[in-house]
Amino acid sequence: MPETTxxxxxxxxxxxxxxxxxxxxxxxxxxxxxxxxxxRLLRCNVLDSLAHLKANPAFLKRFGIAxxxxxxxIGVLDGDAAxxxxxxxxxxxxxxxxxxxxxxxxxxxxxSASAIDAAINLAYADRSSQAQQVIDAIDRDSVLxxxxxxxxxxxxxxxxGRAPIIRLVNHLLFDAVKAGASDVHIQxxxxxxxxxxxxxGVLFDSFEIPKAVQEEVLTRVKVLGRMNIAEKRxxxxxxxxxxxxxxxxxxRIASLPTSHNERIVIRLLDKSARxxxxxxxxxxxxxxxxxxKLISRDHGMVLVTGPTGSGxxxxxxxxxxxxxxxxxxxxxxxxxxxxxxxxxxQTQINEKKGMTFASGMxxxxxxxxxxxxxxxxxxxxxxxxxxxxxLTGHLVFSTLHxxxxxxxxxxxxxxxxxxxxxxxxxxxxxAQRLVRKLCSECKQPDPTAIGRLPKPPDSLLADQGISxxxxxxxYRPVGCSACRQTGFRGRVGLFELLVVDDACRDLIQTxxxxxxxxxxxxxxxxxxxxxxxxxKIHQGITTLDEVLRVTSL
Numbered sequence: 128m129p130e131t132t133x134x135x136x137x138x139x140x141x142x143x144x145x146x147x148x149x150x151x152x153x154x155x156x157x158x159x160x161x162x163x164x165x166x167r168l169l170r171c172n173v174l175d176s177l178a179h180l181k182a183n184p185a186f187l188k189r190f191g192i193a194x195x196x197x198x199x200x201i202g203v204l205d206g207d208a209a210x211x212x213x214x215x216x217x218x219x220x221x222x223x224x225x226x227x228x229x230x231x232x233x234x235x236x237x238x239s240a241s242a243i244d245a246a247i248n249l250a251y252a253d254r255s256s257q258a259q260q261v262i263d264a265i266d267r268d269s270v271l272x273x274x275x276x277x278x279x280x281x282x283x284x285x286x287x288g289r290a291p292i293i294r295l296v297n298h299l300l301f302d303a304v305k306a307g308a309s310d311v312h313i314q315x316x317x318x319x320x321x322x323x324x325x326x327x328g329v330l331f332d333s334f335e336i337p338k339a340v341q342e343e344v345l346t347r348v349k350v351l352g353r354m355n356i357a358e359k360r361x362x363x364x365x366x367x368x369x370x371x372x373x374x375x376x377x378x379r380i381a382s383l384p385t386s387h388n389e390r391i392v393i394r395l396l397d398k399s400a401r402x403x404x405x406x407x408x409x410x411x412x413x414x415x416x417x418x419x420k421l422i423s424r425d426h427g428m429v430l431v432t433g434p435t436g437s438g439x440x441x442x443x444x445x446x447x448x449x450x451x452x453x454x455x456x457x458x459x460x461x462x463x464x465x466x467x468x469x470x471x472x473q474t475q476i477n478e479k480k481g482m483t484f485a486s487g488m489x490x491x492x493x494x495x496x497x498x499x500x501x502x503x504x505x506x507x508x509x510x511x512x513x514x515x516x517x518l519t520g521h522l523v524f525s526t527l528h529x530x531x532x533x534x535x536x537x538x539x540x541x542x543x544x545x546x547x548x549x550x551x552x553x554x555x556x557x558a559q560r561l562v563r564k565l566c567s568e569c570k571q572p573d574p575t576a577i578g579r580l581p582k583p584p585d586s587l588l589a590d591q592g593i594s595x596x597x598x599x600x601x602y603r604p605v606g607c608s609a610c611r612q613t614g615f616r617g618r619v620g621l622f623e624l625l626v627v628d629d630a631c632r633d634l635i636q637t638x639x640x641x642x643x644x645x646x647x648x649x650x651x652x653x654x655x656x657x658x659x660x661x662x663k664i665h666q667g668i669t670t671l672d673e674v675l676r677v678t679s680l
Contacts, residue, residue: 162214166237169219174238177212180205182250189228192251200225201246202233212238212246292343296351299334300378303395304371306611309436311393313348315341315385326611327563327618328436341388348391352380360384374399379463396465405445408438409619409668411659413590417624418557422446422524425497427554428517430504432529437677438561438620439526440465443500446524447471450498459500460487476502488512492521501525507542514544517552531656532558532625533645536635550627550635558623560656560677562669563615565602570614573603576671583662587654591662599667619668621678623656 166173186195186202195201200218202225203210211233213219219235226233238246299322303311308324313336320336336344349356352365365380379394405415421429429446431439444466451457451470459468462476462484474491476482484501485508491499492512503526504510517523529535535556539549580601604614625631625648634644649655660674 162237162239165213165215165219169235169237171235171237174212174236174242176242177201177203177238177246180210180212180246182246183209183229185209185229186211186225187250190225192247195247195251196244199240199243201243201250202229203236203246209233210236212236212243214238214240214243292340292347295336296344296347300369300376300393300395301371302333303393304374304376304397309395311395313344313391313393315387315390317387320344326613327615328561329563329613331613345382345389345391348380348393349382352378354380354382359389377463396463398467400466402444402448402466402468403441405442405449408442408445409663410622411587411591411654411662414622414624417626418446418555419449421555421626422450422522424522424554426517426520426522428513428523428525428552429554430525430527430535430556432527432532432535432556432558433560434528434530436561437559438618439559440502442557442559442620443524443526444468447498447500455497456495457498457500458491458494458496459502460484460491461500461502484509485512488516492516496521498522499524503527504539504542507544510539510542510544514539514548514552518548529558531641531645532556532623532653533641533648535625536631536644537641540635540638546636546638550632553627553635555627556625558625558656560621560660561618562621562660562663562673562677563613564617564619564668565604565670566607566610566614566616568609568616569605569607570602570667571605573601573670576601576603580664580671581661583665584654584658586652587658587662590652590654598665601664602667602670604670615673619663621656621659621663621674623653623659625653626651 162173180203183202183204198218198221199214201212209231211222211225213235222233222235303324306326308326310325312323314321319338320341321332322334323330324333346356351367354363354365363382367378369376375398377396382389382391431442433439457471459473464473464475499516499521501513513523513525527535527538529538606612606614610616628651630647631644634647657678660678663669664671
């Protein structure tokens with residue numbers, strides 16, 4: 128690696144004046160030429176990745192992400208040597224400015240444009256959250272400037288020149304996305320405002336905001352969601368899209384008046400988050416095999432049930448990925464569209480403009496579909512349309528808010544659907560919950576808990592082809608930096624699959640209650656949510672407290 132003297136900030140001094148004169152015309156032609164030409168003139172190799180080099184903190188502090196992107200440069204460290212990665216003449220010409228700003232000589236390295244882009248996004252995203260520092264340093268007089276003219280699409284990593292409240296809200300959202308939070312709650316009290324994050328289904332207090340700037344924070348969030356900032360007495364809904372480096376995050380913003388001003392909840396939908404396949408959801412192997420066969424049918428209705436936030440949509444997306452093929456026409460009706468699926472036509476429900484699930488179903492049925500996914504059955508009209516579609520040669524997926532698989536049947540009957548229609552159309556009902564997974568970095572054996580746990584049923588072990596000797600044992604959470612001191616990282620599903628057989632159909636025809644249908648399912652080999660939870664405890668995946676949080680043993 129060439130070295131430079133402290134009193135000469137030109138990074139190519141080693142080449143010498145004669146070499147610079149000789150190659151000046153060649154360098155002038157590198158602006159539109161491949162990166163390899165620049166590397167040849169600077170006598171170095173092109174790096175396809177900068178992952179082995181550490182970002183230069185001085186560069187990150189001095190230059191914002193917008194500056195780094197516009198010039199496509201990033202400062203890195205190789206030991207004590209300050210390097211700057213460039214990919215074209217524009218970045219190369221900027222080296223002297225960077226060196227003077229940092230107060231030390233810098234040396235160029237040539238990298239591909241994609242490598243520099245990836246390093247920029249990673250470097251600025253990896254900076255520790257500055258939210259609490261911004262909160263501590265807020266000067267109320269400096270944040271009363273007008274914010275309503277701001278762009279609707281914000282980059283959360285670009286905080287250069289932003290007003291303190293704008294930077295604060297950006298950092299709150301950035302910290303939530305980085306932590307993998309699904310929701311951010313801004314909750315006002317009499318003397319303070321608490322910001323909370325829901326991570327892996329559990330709420331945590333993350334920051335405390337001074338009461339004096341409560342109005343400005345709430346106004347900024349409402350501006351971001353294109354909401355009426357003057358309306359404080361009625362609930363409002365808003366939407367926004369923000370950038371976090373190369374990640375796009377959709378925000379669903381809901382405000383609600385309270386006795387201490389409005390509280391706001393922001394749902395975060397990371398559009399770049401990867402979709403999970405059915406095999407990754409934690410479904411027991413025998414359930415997985417049965418469910419795959421059920422979703423391969425050419426007609427019928429498959430329901431996924433559970434409370435809000437139990438992973439129903441994720442399961443349906445996994446099912447659609449499992450069966451999607453070029454010879455099938457797959458359409459969805461969703462509110463909201465959480466993830467984009469290749470090869471599938473997805474329609475957004477908009478009830479304000481008259482586009483409901485029921486009206487959408489009528490339109491979808493005229494599109495010659497093979498498979499239809501209805502985001503949720505909310506009323507009798509939608510239920511009737513879904514059942515009629517399933518009886519006329521279509522495979523229909525949908526969700527219901529019920530506590531267990533058997534209750535899905537009685538819920539349809541309660542909506543006024545005739546028993547003969549339910550028994551003819553319903554193929555299966557899958558109930559599910561989400562529990563937090565123990566952090567693999569810090570979990571420890573917990574032999575004292577074994578005595579409090581029931582043994583997994585022999586039938587369940589036999590269905591999965593395992594024995595008690597195969598189980599890993601019971602573990603307890605500890606807490607480390609990898610799991611933010613919670614002892615848990617990630618979530619896994621608990622499942623209960625009711626396949627509608629002849630016995631269940633007879634009970635549906637006679638309007639049998641949920642307990643009778645559940646007993647029929649158990650007799651046919653169904654296992655309860657709690658039973659799946661007990662097995663996952665013995666497999667060292669989760670804990671007894673987690674299973675008890677979402678089920679009853």
